[in-house]
Amino acid sequence: MINFYSIEHPNKGLSNASKLDKVIYNEFVSNKKYLNAIANKIKEMVNTHENVIGDIDDEGFMEGALLEKQHKYKERNSKLVTQKKQQRLKETGYLSCDVCGFIFKDKYGDLGEGYIECHHIVPLSEIHVAKKTNLKDLVLVCSNCHRMLHRKRPWLTVEQLKMLIKS
């Protein structure tokens, strides 16, 4: 938070805010209520699950939590998701998981028609405020594979998960 303070008060001498701090700051300065909620959540976790925090490096944790929120937001951005799905349908005629090939419609019939999840593949470290999400940065994945991609930190890549289920 001291780094955020120095972004807000650039003449106060503390100038070691990293580029990443600035990215996060700019992204969330318009939503201080949310930032506050995240901070409280982290405090709550520290108080109640000390050992959970233990293996997360504290410098990265705050940034990680905020960037993860940003990542999930991009994956839920319905306009992009719709565009991605439409593009895929045009190209291949069906929506299959880019990792395991699962097709919801095949398993669930009409209920699964048009369903698939989007995963944003640009590494968190490369996310910039100005960078707009490109359709190429999204992959289509089933819910199981999506969970597995996010299960470990750093997140697995699509290629890594593909290799894993092949072996």
Ligand SMILES: [Zn+2]
């Ligand atoms: Zn899958």
Ligand SMILES: [Zn+2]
């Ligand atoms: Zn994802």
